[in-house]
Amino acid sequence: MRHLSYKTLMASLLMVVIQGCYQGNDTPANSGTGIGGSTARFTIQKNHLITIENHQVKVFSLSQPMTPVHIAAFDTRITMETIFPQGEERIFIGTNDGTIIMDHSETGILQEVAFVSHFRSCDPVVAQGNYMYVTLRDGNGCGVFTNNVNQLMVFDITDVQHPELVTQININRPYGLGIQDSNLFVCYANGVQQYDISDPQSIEKVADYSTECDDLIAATSPMIFTSKEGIHLVSLSDNGLTEQAIIRAGD
């Protein structure tokens, strides 16, 4: 009996709850926003700035754009790393324990609709249509252990509350990723891989480049890659990727 009460006490002490969010009331957004890489931690959707820190999501109303108003915050017990907006109503948060999918249909109010757990790792996430693409990378600041899980995962999110794993492909330490039309680019240890995702149910690797990259913006022209070396401006044609210019670190 005494033992039991002790366990209960310990359990309640160790329990962490995701707190609810508050309310925002803004007019629908205009979309004067740009585009960031897949490792971003700030994003703007529906005239709200959404930021992630280690364990906290914050929402700021931009109805007075020069003076953002902090309207909501909620905690998660897992470490968040990346945030990716899809359209005007969906947010993907890459954590070191899985991907959180959030609904933003009511302006300023984020609601978790699904959590796709996976091995402990770093995992940026991007999405297009009814599919989301996640990379898992082990080691170095991505969890305590090296678990040798290094993968690109494709999920069908047609039923967003129940994402289904479609494919997992082993890649040597993948990191940032981005989509241009039917091409998915994945930064990895030895460069960049290009996948044809016109049929997301069976994606195919079409090219492998030695361009070094940590993260990228694929949807723009030129595409932009980052690496320790600097910022690469890269064009995509039928012949593949061609580096147009590099802004070198130190320049």
Add this chain to the structure above:
Amino acid sequence: MLSNRITHLLLAGFLLLVGLLFYIQFRPTHILFEILPWLQTLHWATWLNGLPISVIHGLPSFLHICFMSFLSAALIGVNKRLATVIPLAWLGFDLLLEWGQKGSGNLMQAGVFDVLDVFALLLGCAVMLLIFHLGGSSRTVPKSLLVAPLLAIGLTTSLGSAITCNDGYECVTPVVLTFEELRSEIQPVYGNTSPLVRPGKIYAHGQTLYVVDQYRGIHIFDQSDAQNPSRIAYLPIFGALEISIQDSLLYTNSFSDLVVINLSHVLDGSFNTNSYSRNEDVFALPSTYEFVPDNTYVTSKKNQFFLDIPFSQRPEYEGEGIVIGFINKQGEEVLFGEFE
């Protein structure tokens, strides 16, 4: 009667184990693990990082008072009087130790006085009083012989992360960015004079490319000619890591602050103090864990040093500014993200 005593002993053992595991997770540089390095292999649960700060701070104190109370009860036994005396005695003992960490820490340099610890001790004491009074009594033995060893155990197990700057530990001087410097006026630098030191995140907005120089600022490039991108301006912003843009406003972080920059004023050269705003103390500061070598501690207060930065605690320096680096043995500055 005997079973009561064994239960107390088992609970004490259980609490000791929980406390030990807790320390392995949160205070991996703790002196114990210097002596017993294999304990480090039990460090696994980064998910525990998500625990509220109050739990991370208070749990060791709570565990300690409960552990010592159970252990005392197991060894000495419990009667009606001891059921009150034991928890209160340990409350007094632990409060005294906590009190010793107050101020600039002359008595116990390494410790940090924490109100949460006091609450945790009071809570632990209340819980123990309740348990002992609700539970049955057990045969007691003369306690005079046991007091000294119990106090010794109590002191040893309460050491927590209390170590000082001596053999094996290098204590270094912090480099402090004062709040005044952090919040000094932002002035764009035009032309091509500021090199990109540490490429960070990128953001594309029309024909303009924004590149974060980690912890230093943001470079703005015109990329309309992809083969010859040209630098339009550089915005020095201490602590910048993130970017998002809507219309002509750029949102970034400056360590703890959220900064909004009017880009049209940057581009047309009319930038002035009204062209940006700063929301102070919005974000948590980065943890010094990320850049401090093993067995090196950066002083967070005068005469004290970081042992374990709780994960979102501000590495503040006496309320004057933020610790952004330290001066190593060679007299060189080592900074967050190596910013200059």
